[in-house]
Amino acid sequence: MFVNLSKLHLKEECPLEDKGAPKLCMKALPGEGAERSCAFDGARVVLMPIADAAHIVHGPIACAGNSWDNRGARSSGPQLYRRGLTTDLHEMDVVYGGEKKLEKAIVEVAYTHQPKAIFVYASCVSALIGDDIDKACQEAQKEVSVPVIPVNAPGFMGDKNIGNRVSGEVLLQQVIGTAEPEEDHPFAINFIGEYNIAGDLWGILPSLDALGIKLLSSISGDGRFDDIRKAHRAKLNVLVCSKSLTNLVKKMEQKWGMPYIEGSFYGIHDTSETLRMIAQMLGDQSLIERTEKHIAEQEEKTRQIIDPYKKKLAGKRAVLFTGGVKTWSMVTTLKELGIEVLAGGTQNSTPEDFLRMKALMDPEAQIIEDTSAAGFLTLIAEKKPDLIVAGGKTKYLAHKTRTPFLDINHGRSLPYAGYRGMVTFAEAVHRTVFSPVWEKLRQSFPPGGEAR
């Protein structure tokens, strides 16, 4: 089934007139750049970390060929989700339609890989030539004993955000609530929108284990299909990346009466705050006390470890450009290391995220309005930050301007979430800012010229 866009309330969610606010329902300006990915990518980002499912991209080689296994979402078990599965549509398929090929591909993947479920993604081409992937999935379902689930988010629908939301709808309508857990755990929660990039999730789990909180399902980092089916029996949804799945938690609340909170596990303050909220929401007095004790212990321990870094980093200034929860959570996290945010910006987040970021930043700090490469360069030349915190596409641009850069998006190889992640983050920032290479870049050659 096609998720009707108007049902996703995108238009109503575009209330912000602020400069630099994310344009949820606005189209990207043609010719401005190529920073933003598409609805298909957004759908993929949400669903593909479900590790024991097969994910078939129904389209020409472009979509899967350029993207398979390109995100650092980790799995502690099955690695099936990393396989690049595609129908690789050719000219003849475009002319005659690709539905039959897709049906066959679904059966073939069932035979060769024995997945727990099969997700099928539409692409620009399959949608334009009128392939009915829902029908193909139904046909294939007759021959396959695991659920076959169509995901209709072809790239031309728009930005990544839209695809994220479509995925949420798909999970809600076809996965969540289709199985029951064996036991009713009093402290069962779900994470929504935590993708276990570089193993982020594993920095958070030790705290949950210590407190006796059960992670019933993770949507979707290190996720398992069967766990997600039972997600409706959790006592609480914790929305970790609000940009992508706000619609999902709201609808789960309507449907199953599950309360939700929005939190973040980046930085000491946000981690503690989120754990505190979880305990409060679960409402068990002894859990609340345990949580406070745990927070106090962990905070002290973590602050002790990062203190030497903080001493050295104090007073450094950063430019932050990212998406989702990191938009605002990174502002506090950097502050905890004594780093001030000079300018911040986002295009991949919700208006709420954006407003939070604004509230946390120094009133003097600049909101990045022009998010193109050109605008970014102007900003750096003007602000001369000590550090740029952004995603992979900006990395080498930053290097060329002699500015230390920290990758915060999916290209990174280090986990920054939870108390443990904060230590990793502090080490990484320190290593980045104080590398001797920046010095090398600033020396003139041949010697005697002006140092830059």
Add this chain to the structure above:
Amino acid sequence: MSVDTTCCNNSCDNQAISEWIKSEEYKEKNFSREALTINPSKACQPLGAMLCALGIEGCLPFVHGSQGCAAYFRNNLSRHLREPVPTVSDSMTEDAAVFGGQANMIDGLKNAHALYHPAMMAVFTTCMAEVIGDDLKAFITNARNQGAIPEDFPIAFAHTPSFVGSHITGWDNMFKGLLQSLADPRHGKWTNGRLYLVPGFDAYPANLREYRRLVDAMGIPVTILPDASEPMDAPHTGEYELYPGGTPMAELADALNASGFVFMQKYSTQNSFKFVKNVQKINTEVVTMPIGIKNTDNFLMALTEMTGKAVPAELERERGRAVDAATDAHQYIHGRRFALFGDPDLLIGLVGFLLEMGGMPVHIVCTNGNAKFKKEMDALLASSPFGSEGKVYIGKDLWHLHSLLMTEPVDMLIGDSHGKYLAKDAGIPLARVGFPLTDRVNLHRSPIVGYQGAINLISLIANTFIEELDRTCSDERFELLR
């Protein structure tokens, strides 16, 4: 009949399954796939077109189609090159899919021109624009007529549908587009006395520099077209330069007056080759990518043939050093069995190199290879006793290769970073050659072509074997001398 896909226990990656995946029975099942591709070793046309466009000075690649594609291309090239890659997209969405992409194109050209001040743009398409049949030529003309871009602003264009061919096809189409759109017509018999060298899809800036060095040493005036060596590997000056070099526009304009063209790859330049040789009637040669000693010899001889210039003493001495290096290291490579995957031209070059070292290519997988390639590869394998076990698989993917490695083991895998999982599963080392190389640094900064490239490849392969031996051998076999 229903396929029972339930697993024996909670994990699909359990022992029984992973054993089964290694079996002959599974291989048969795997090879009987008709509709499903698993882990393709190819990307799409516009990615190749983009790399091609980057090689012209001041050129901004312009993707006409969906915006996600362009973001993917930038990511892919950036991760391999560790450089910023400038590209814009005109971000076609639903309405463009219905009404056509002309409005996006005109706005896009206007904005890109105003924002990034390119000297020229290279417009190419994603599959979305191709399915709805957008007419690039008309759109560009209309953009000029509406004043979105200056009347005389140079734009090259190419149709690069991703449902045809692969990234090498796109490179080819864009190259031909550059010549057709921006090269001046020939002045009859007069030539500008320059040799034009066309690298084909090559993501090693060091290879392009090596070509230049070799041709310079021969004393031949040369233009590398397009030359993306600077954009792919720009020096650090403290300023970010959007357009850090490339083939000057004037040399592109003068291309059809060349004294000759030499194409360094065959399969990624098929259309362009025909255009230059048969349509433009220019003295044109195509050589096997000069990987290894013999292929480099043939390349230099082809240059001599075309220009009458002799191979200078310095290159002869260089060749001698490469032969010496091959002699010193032959025992590490001779008789070892290899599996390879990658682009067709790269594979022809590499297999030739392995054969001359006494290495035995066994499995050769080329997702984007055609029948012509298979024929050439079969002939190459048949030319040497070391090729007797070699089998070529065109249109197959890395999951087919997985089965081959499991059922007929080899000693080493040669291919890009995507091969690391296969190598790990098969318990063999991976020598990283090709595109993309995302998990090691600076490999693209050493040439794999020419005599120096032969030495580099010998070192890479032999040392990878020796590293493996050192890591795995028992104490009594752990030697200072290898």
